[in-house]
Amino acid sequence: MNVSMTVNGSVQAITVEPRMTLLDALRDELRLTGPKKACDRGECGACTVLIEGRRVLSCMTLAVMHDGQRIGTIESLDHDSRLNTMQEAFIEHDGFQCGFCTSGQIMSAVAMIEEAKSGWPSAATEDVTRPFTLNDLSAAEIRERMSGNLCRCSCYPNIVDAVTEATHGR
């Protein structure tokens, strides 16, 4: 089937089988290898990309379901060869070891901050009936909101530090 998506700002027309996941289409058809294929079952978060600005798991959706939509991968984060604030923070805080989960962690974190800015509560929020603001985005909130991204090197404390700095500054 023919699918046309705006990937990282440019329109891409590809022909795929219906069974091809968005992840496989990005990696194998469009050669964007930032999104990683690890569990391929929606358990690890390494394949996290943005669809219409929202973080999703590209391994758990079909490419043909996203005709006409905007997709963002880690390859779109830097501008003029300068890294995004979140990428800088991960380097600064040593937020990775092997690096395989990192692109998913960073894409998830970037979108997670937007969710918090929009006032979304989480399972770590004491009282969901009250408004949530970015100031409420504590380390406990970050850990809960990032729980869909696993790191087998267990760099979690450094990842939380990186996301904290990218959110609130030093």
Added chain:
Amino acid sequence: MHTFTFSRAADPTTAIAAHAEDPDLAFIAGGTDLIGLMKDHVALPQHVLDINSLPDMSAIEALPDGGLRIGALARMSDVAADVEVRRRFPAITESLLFAASGQIRNMASMGGNIMQRTRCAYFRDEDDLPCNKRRPGSGCAARDGLNRLHAIFGWSDECVATNPSDLAVALAALDANVIVRGPRGQRLITFTEFQRLPGNTPERDNVIERGDLIISIEVPPRIEGRSSHYLKVRDRQSYEFALVSTAAAVAMDGGCIRSARVAMGGVAHKPWRLTAAEAALRGVSLDDIEAVKKAIGLSFVDARPLAQNGFKVELGRRVALRALQVAGGRT
């Protein structure tokens, strides 16, 4: 994944007709459950019909009477974040936020959430172990196997699995309704009747039939709604199914319980309403812990734990007590 054909639904009527006519056709919305089942060869539809573009099925409406109408295609994260859902029925928001991960909640639809298969590790296993749900008549490997995570209420020798939906527990406690449209028109299904106990036909998780399309979930106004709470206990702090969970909603009369609604997850093939406890809690002081415990205990008289999950009986009683206390403003 196996091969299949894919198309997009133009309108509800043709989608319903296509589903009614073809037993090998599956609707897809968020896809987070169906695609996993397809990858594991549990679901093998020959045709996948994308219903995401059906109109007017994503709205989250705060109704003037104090209730809610939530479109079947609304995403879990949008419903959880909705200010009126949070204000009117905090247990619904909490049940959604304690489920899955941020990425999955952004994808998964409300209709798909309540259609999740009741399952266990044997159901999903890639080896062909016995599972009556997956291959009717093959037996239940969990009945005398690894059953720590399984049911303590309402199970049969054919199936001892538990339903994974957190949302379903909150909807059961609040007596929500599911609005379904089928080939013969629209009907309302009371949520407590929506999912099934396994009996002799564990392959049927719910009362949905071929050609049925879930349109919306309606939550009637409840005086207990604002004082509702969802408590989930699990092996991991986040991104894990419940060992035991409870949705509790209470209306207070001074310090006494005027009415209580309590449903439990992780203990049966469907959310388990503690009806005996609800009746006994009327008029009981929420601060009289022994009396509240005694009332809750009435709903555990018929608990039938399996070899490895006896702990769920005591854990269930404690989780129910705690959920009631928090719902009633005791911290």
